Amino acid sequence: MNIGQASDQTGLPAKTIRYYEDIALVKPDRDSNGYRSFRAQDIHKLKFLGRARTLGFTIEDCRTLLALYEDETRASADVKQVARGHLAQIDAKIADLRSMRDTLSHLVEACAGDDRPDCPILRDLGGKS
Amino acid sequence: MNIGQASDQTGLPAKTIRYYEDIALVKPDRDSNGYRSFRAQDIHKLKFLGRARTLGFTIEDCRTLLALYEDETRASADVKQVARGHLAQIDAKIADLRSMRDTLSHLVEACAGDDRPDCPILRDLGGKS
DNA sequence: CTTGACCTTCCAGTTACCGGAACCCTCATG
DNA sequence: CATGAGGGTTCCGGTAACTGGAAGGTCAAG
Numbered sequence: 222m223n224i225g226q227a228s229d230q231t232g233l234p235a236k237t238i239r240y241y242e243d244i245a246l247v248k249p250d251r252d253s254n255g256y257r258s259f260r261a262q263d264i265h266k267l268k269f270l271g272r273a274r275t276l277g278f279t280i281e282d283c284r285t286l287l288a289l290y291e292d293e294t295r296a297s298a299d300v301k302q303v304a305r306g307h308l309a310q311i312d313a314k315i316a317d318l319r320s321m322r323d324t325l326s327h328l329v330e331a332c333a334g335d336d337r338p339d340c341p342i343l344r345d346l347g348g349k350s
Numbered sequence: 351m352n353i354g355q356a357s358d359q360t361g362l363p364a365k366t367i368r369y370y371e372d373i374a375l376v377k378p379d380r381d382s383n384g385y386r387s388f389r390a391q392d393i394h395k396l397k398f399l400g401r402a403r404t405l406g407f408t409i410e411d412c413r414t415l416l417a418l419y420e421d422e423t424r425a426s427a428d429v430k431q432v433a434r435g436h437l438a439q440i441d442a443k444i445a446d447l448r449s450m451r452d453t454l455s456h457l458v459e460a461c462a463g464d465d466r467p468d469c470p471i472l473r474d475l476g477g478k479s
Numbered sequence: 480c481t482t483g484a485c486c487t488t489c490c491a492g493t494t495a496c497c498g499g500a501a502c503c504c505t506c507a508t509g
Numbered sequence: 510c511a512t513g514a515g516g517g518t519t520c521c522g523g524t525a526a527c528t529g530g531a532a533g534g535t536c537a538a539g
């Protein structure tokens with residue numbers, strides 16, 4: 222299967238698939254003409270990667286998860302630890318964003334949004350009360 | 351005031367301040383020895399930038415906000431529009447993260463996290479039921 | 480005079496790709 | 510047979526917002 226088909230099958234752009242090969246996440250064969258040739262197993266890996274990335278795992282997380290995935294003797298605790306670490310990061314990010322959101326939405330609500338120059342948003346950013 | 355003091359005053363790393371000068375967000379004077387020389391106004395701008403960045407505005411947003419800040423005749427509506435746009439992006443990001451978080455936390459809860467290889471997280475990523 | 484803290488510029492690396500150029504391969508059509 | 514369309518290939522550069530580090534100039538103190 223060529224890269225175009227692989228892209229269709231996995232939903233990943235061809236560029237992304239080439240990149241994943243570059244960083245050695247997948248290792249497709251090559252045909253005699255130099256074209257990449259993907260086997261079912263490669264497609265499966267790519268789908269795995271796509272799903273993991275959707276869940277926000279970093280590439281390095283993905284590398285770890287993929288290794289665990291392929292290791293039939295892994296302990297589920299190892300996987301859980303990676304996932305929990307990522308979950309904590311997501312939580313931290315959400316908390317950050319929520320705090321930004323709260324501040325910003327107060328400011329937006331306080332701003333008249335008309336033709337006049339007076340603006341609580343800029344006043345706050347400027348540090349003036 | 352040298353860059354070290356400016357850094358202390360604003361809480362921004364010296365590196366960041368130099369970067370902001372590179373991209374023309376601030377334009378400190380130079381002393382005869384080549385050192386940057388920050389005036390009170392520069393410090394004020396840097397604080398403005400720091401605060402805006404904390405709220406998650408992009409550098410380009412900051413550039414716009416700074417221009418509006420310095421324009422005494424701006425309409426608050428213009429500022430509000432930038433802020434609202436940013437708020438919408440924050441909301442979108444939060445929604446994204448929450449959706450990831452939900453999926454992932456289900457998986458983490460379903461995983462025994464022991465020595466056995468069986469792992470719902472990998473099962474899900476692998477697309478197997 | 481030397482030491483150490485500060486400053487300077489410039490180059491490279493970070494994350495996870497995307498866009499585009501220049502070129503090759505294959506098949507079908509005029 | 511030339512040619513054009515629609516694959517594929519590599520490589521280079523850019524993204525956002527910095528950060529780290531090297532090589533070297535400046536300054537105040539002992």
